[in-house]
Amino acid sequence: MKKKISACAFGALLAVAWVPAAVAHADQNDQEFAEYLSSHGINLGSPAQAVNMARVMCQDLDAGYTQKDEIDQLTGSHKLTQAQAETFIGAATADYCPAKHSPSKPSGG
Numbered sequence: 470m471k472k473k474i475s476a477c478a479f480g481a482l483l484a485v486a487w488v489p490a491a492v493a494h495a496d497q498n499d500q501e502f503a504e505y506l507s508s509h510g511i512n513l514g515s516p517a518q519a520v521n522m523a524r525v526m527c528q529d530l531d532a533g534y535t536q537k538d539e540i541d542q543l544t545g546s547h548k549l550t551q552a553q554a555e556t557f558i559g560a561a562t563a564d565y566c567p568a569k570h571s572p573s574k575p576s577g578g
Contacts, residue, residue: 502564511553523561530566 502523503516513519526539536558543554 498564502560505560506557509553509556511549511557513547513557520565523557523565526558526561527566530562536562 499516499520503519506513506519511519513522529539530536539558540551540554543549543557544551547554549557
């Protein structure tokens with residue numbers, strides 16, 4: 470019985486140790502995404518708002534919306550230029566969407 474309790478405690482300890490690493494990776498990805506947008510003159514509010522928009526956009530693409538639909542929304546509602554909207558979509562699909570939507574983040578200059 471004592472070995473079983475020790476094994477459970479060890480398993481729980483490992484689980485707790487891994488969670489911060491996963492969260493730190495997500496935070497790093499989110500931070501890099503926000504910095505990428507900022508370096509291209511794209512301001513969609515806070516970094517958390519930009520990440521949320523990227524995730525929602527991925528859900529839209531999964532639901533059947535096109536990248537053109539997303540560009541139209543970004544240039545209309547969010548007042549981005551065509552180039553900024555395309556950059557956002559490229560970065561968002563590379564960082565947050567399944568591989569079927571985008572192979573890589575655009576290098577853009």
